[in-house]
Amino acid sequence: MKKGDHLFLVDGSAYIFRAYHALPPLTRKSDGLPIGAVSGFCNMLWKLLQEARDTSVGVTPTHFAVIFDHSSTTFRNEIYPEYKANRDAPPEDLRPQFAIIREATRAFDVPCIEKEGYEADDIIASYAREAVAAGGDVTIISSDKDLMQLINDNVIMYDTMKDKRVASAEVIEKFGVGPEKMIDLQSLAGDSTDNIPGVPGIGPKTAAQLLEEFGDLETLLERAGEIKQNKRRENLIEFADQARLSKRLVTLDVNTPLDVPVEDLALNSVDGPKLIAFLKGLELNTLTRRVAAETEADAAAIDASEISADGYEQRGPDFDAPAESASTEGGSTPSGLVEKVTAAMAAMPVDTSAYETVRDEAALQSWIDAAHEAGVVAVDTETDSLDAMQAQLVGVSLAVAPGKACYIPLGHMSGEGDMFGGGLVADQIDRNRALEMLKPLLEDASVLKIAQNMKYDWLLLSRPENGGIHIAPFDDTMLLSYVLDAGRTKHGMDALSEAILGHTPISYKDVAGTGKSAVSFAQVEIDKATAYAAEDADITLRLWKILKARLTAEGMNTVYERLERPLVPVICRMEARGISVDRQILSRLSGELAQKAAAIESEIYELAGRKFNVGSPKQLGEILFDEMNLPGGKKTKTGQWATGAQQLEDLAAEGHDLPRKIVDWRQLSKLKSTYTDALPGFINPQTKRVHTSYAMASTSTGRLSSSDPNLQNIPVRTEEGRKIRTAFVAEPGFKLVSADYSQIELRVLAHVADIPQLKQAFADGIDIHAMTASEMFNVPVEGMDPMIRRQAKAINFGIIYGISAFGLANNLGIGRSEAGDYIKMYFERFPGIRDYMDSTKKFAKEHGFVETIFGRKAHYEEIRSSNPQVRAFNERAAINAPIQGSAADIIRRAMVQMEGALGEAKLNAEMLLQVHDELIFEVPEAEVDETITLVTKIMENATMPVMQLSVPLQVDARAADNWDEAH
């Protein structure tokens, strides 16, 4: 910012209310979403950005920001609790617009600024001061008299609705005093809308007159005795302090800490396609056309963004309570609808004998027609394996209405042993023909497909041999349940059916058997299969009706639509790609590990004095503590000797050789059995690659989990273990690129708990653990003792995990009371952390759940338990969940955006793996540099445009031939 620059500061919150009342109500055509204020806002913003020079302001902005009120309570409430206390809650149809307006701001690529504990006015005041100090000029877009105190030679105000410029002269004209006296004037006159008391009997006119005579407020109050009018004199004397209090309330804080420096408000040129997508989502056609014309973009070729008014957006910062409809009658409100639908489903018993078996094309066609007619269809595939990459399709079931479902057998086989082949059972539609018929339905944009765990069916049917079907659009009952009830219930279909419909579906075991007598689904008799499979589709449809209604009633649409549903195809493609694993490397490692383990094993027998099963903790415990009588033995909760690594380390530290050997042996045998021996078995015979499976709904926090095999726990900490990573390789001509977030959870903590020192440290890019140690122990960062830093690091991690003195003591190998002292010291240095932890616990106790920054909920109902252990555990989990979960949300967003960004940049990188804070890509060698740049950018900006963290995200990325070197 320099001389000649011009900063526009839009008072966003004030504008919202003004536009709402001043403009005719407007709703989005397709669904009645109220957008009157949003529309006015967008038009205003566009006009300012395009034509400011042609208005009475007469200049073009070089810097620009929209400022919002963050919360209803600010420092003013601390000095005067009644401040703004007489404000009504915003009207029902305005509330959803607050969040959309923030989104709009970002769609315009304009910084969207707000700060906890401060009003928009204070932030505006502070930016204005900074801009002027830097030599620039400022225009405040507002007509609020509270801001007029800021006007001077370099700062003016502008009222867009009246196209009126307000400078010093206009203030004098209106109030009789110049802007420099506005504070005193307001302190005397008070303000009923903000509940500023002022002095009774004195309004703006009298105040101006008095200020004219006495100069300023303080002088006036001191010389109040000179005033002739009795009542006025008495009031000024009696209410002098009230006037002074009012002055503190109306005086804007020009020293608000600014998270975004003024230089960063430099105006970018509008990103036409991004803005057009947003405006199309709102169905603001006129403005869309204007923007398209101006930016020379082809509006028709741009897809509308999804803009909904619920989820985290609806619980935006402008109000405290979630959107909860009061009325429940007649299903006309979201929660009323839930009750109505639930009742309807309960009233309709499940009859598994009523399902149809579809045996010819004509019958199939009529079901497809019925699905088109209904516009929704629940789909479930039956196969012979849980691995969607390997499974053979056996049949498909459809449900078009509750109770109206069918099963289409396609691959049922006759014959018991299946070794020699009983062939296909008669009267089944040809598999490929059926897929050919189903494909248009499953890809039809006008028919919503519903599945329980869509990822499985999507991946299965997307395989080329299954027709390469890309199911869309779809809903997933498992993900719906996950968004609504994470931490509260399981999300498997049987559990959902029990809990929500009160119906126990036929269990898989009943049709396919269990254990040794289990058969593949292909062997199941078709009648039995029909009852089982069609019931699954039927139940899925019924669950969907209820869960989908709840989604809206509970304001969770956005979490589902942004963080869950769009991730399904992304993860499917990642799973389908798999990663190349070098069999030779693993088998060589297996051999080495076997040798080393065997050598250690014989030493162990030597030391123990006899042979035993080294892998048996029970036998080991007996050897160590019963036979060798080593000291310090502890018992596990089942009364066995505890022989965990920590125990053994302790014994080793006392000079015993056997425990050390056991630890070494265990490490080797773990690596061998879990990794080098097991991984080759996961190499898919067709693709020659390893395809993990990600569970999207298995954690309480929003993280993914990986299994079959778990590729999220491939060793990295030890030299020996890292060798396993060298077996994960890129194809010839390609590199593996690993990009990981640096300290994402601590950054999230700094943001959500709003800790100035942490935020500063991250902004400055300094070593966060060293900074913590420096703050706590008063030592300089330079030349710090690594042990001190290590302790601070343990505490930082402890905080994320909901610290306890017990846990920290364990981790650092220090006493409980010493650990307690550390924690105390930490809280003294970072009181905001304690506040955050306390308020999180309180919130969780009150609501039974906590939330991430993107509105994902994690339920902890047992936090109210009377059992102190259970309660404490839930408290720690509740403290951890918003941090871990917000980080999980962030990387989910990055993943959702990634493929599109790569495609747009014409890059051929493929995303293969996710390990919580890391993404692994396979990249053509020639594109490595460009890909790293793009991937880093997408990940670092993953919260945008919905949210700007108050801390930068940092991503480190590198490329190599294998995962070990890339990491």
Add this chain to the structure above:
DNA sequence: TAGAAAACGTA
């Protein structure tokens, strides 16, 4: 033979 317990790999 299914499931719990103990151990240990990751973020």
Add this chain to the structure above:
DNA sequence: GTACGTTTTCTAG
């Protein structure tokens, strides 16, 4: 101290 999944051993049935 948080969140997971896999392996092996061991036990209950």
